Amino acid sequence: MLVLAIDTATAQLVVGLVDTGTDTDTDTDTVLAESVETTRAHNERLVPTVDAVLAEAGRTYGDLDAIVVGCGPGPFTGLRVGMASASAFGQALGIPVHGVVTHDASSTLIDAPSTLIATDARRREVYWAHYVDGERVAGPEVCAPSAIPVEEVDVLSVPEHLADQLTVRAREVTYAAPRPEGLVRAADLNSASAPLVPHYLRRPDAVEPAPKPKSPALPDVHEI
Structure with a gap:
């Protein structure tokens, strides 16, 4: 295949x-x-x-x-x-x-009893997921780097510029893209394909503009 x-x-x-x-x-x-x-x-x-x-x-x-x-x-x-x-x-x-x-894909590249995968979510936050024996046990979630509710893992995968912001203790720190x-x-290639579900975890940056008040110079629709 x-x-x-x-x-x-x-x-x-x-x-x-x-x-x-x-x-x-x-x-x-x-x-x-x-x-x-x-x-x-x-x-x-x-x-x-x-x-x-x-x-x-x-x-x-x-x-x-x-x-x-x-x-x-x-x-x-x-x-x-x-x-x-x-x-x-x-x-x-x-x-x-x-x-x-995506974090599941990175975790398959790491052979360790416990792993935490973290990526940059911007806005001073990270996306993270916790794995034990190759299975995801928590996440994916988004939060501040210091707020991840995991104390210790064998391997911490995180981009270098974020590594010193996490409080999770690890025997090895690396980055598995x-x-x-x-x-x-x-992926389960034997299963039937299903609709794709994006993991945004938070609302997009773009928002609809607030409606502008109608100009008093415009006639009311009932007056037309």
């Missing part, structure tokens, strides 16, 4: 092509090509990056069997780019699209 993996929930634009072999046994996954790029231009870079990854692997859109996309947590604009593009690809190609929690193989491992 040839799977296109996409994630736009973090500062990294993640695109990759993963061959799961003749079935969906993830133990046989092979990453044929990938791109993990730190950028703010997810919208402009996503489709050209998918094109480049397919070309590097010597494959075309018609070769794809499924798509996996990270559904956050992440910012409204970033998630919309990846999820809308994945949905459009899936509809155009007639193949299933599977959504996964979501990668194509992690996204595919986090």
Whole structure:
């Protein structure tokens, strides 16, 4: 099964092509090509990056069997780019699209009894999720770095610029960005695809403008 993996929930634009072999046994996954790029231009870079990854692997859109996309947590604009593009690809190609929690994808890359994954939520907050023996036991949630209700883990995955803001004790501090193989491992490729559900965790920054009072110079509708 040839799977296109996409994630736009973090500062990294993640695109990759993963061959799961003749079935969906993830133990046989092979990453044929990938791109993990730190950028703010997810919208402009996503489709050209998918094109480049397919070309590097010597494959075309018609070769794809499924798509996996990270559904956050992440910012409204970033998630919309990846999820809308994945949905459009899936509809155009007639193949299933599977959504996964982005933090779940990162956790599959870490072999530890307990892990905490944290990413930048801006506004002096972080998105976080806690894992024990590979299973998510709390989160994803959003809060201030010092307010995460987890005291100690074996591995803390957090971007370097946020590491000293967290009070969680850890034997190892690293940053496991979501990668194509992690996204595919986090997906249940044997299940039927379902509607994608974004994990915004808070309201978008954009708000509707407040209605302006009617000018007294305008006649009342009953007067017309």
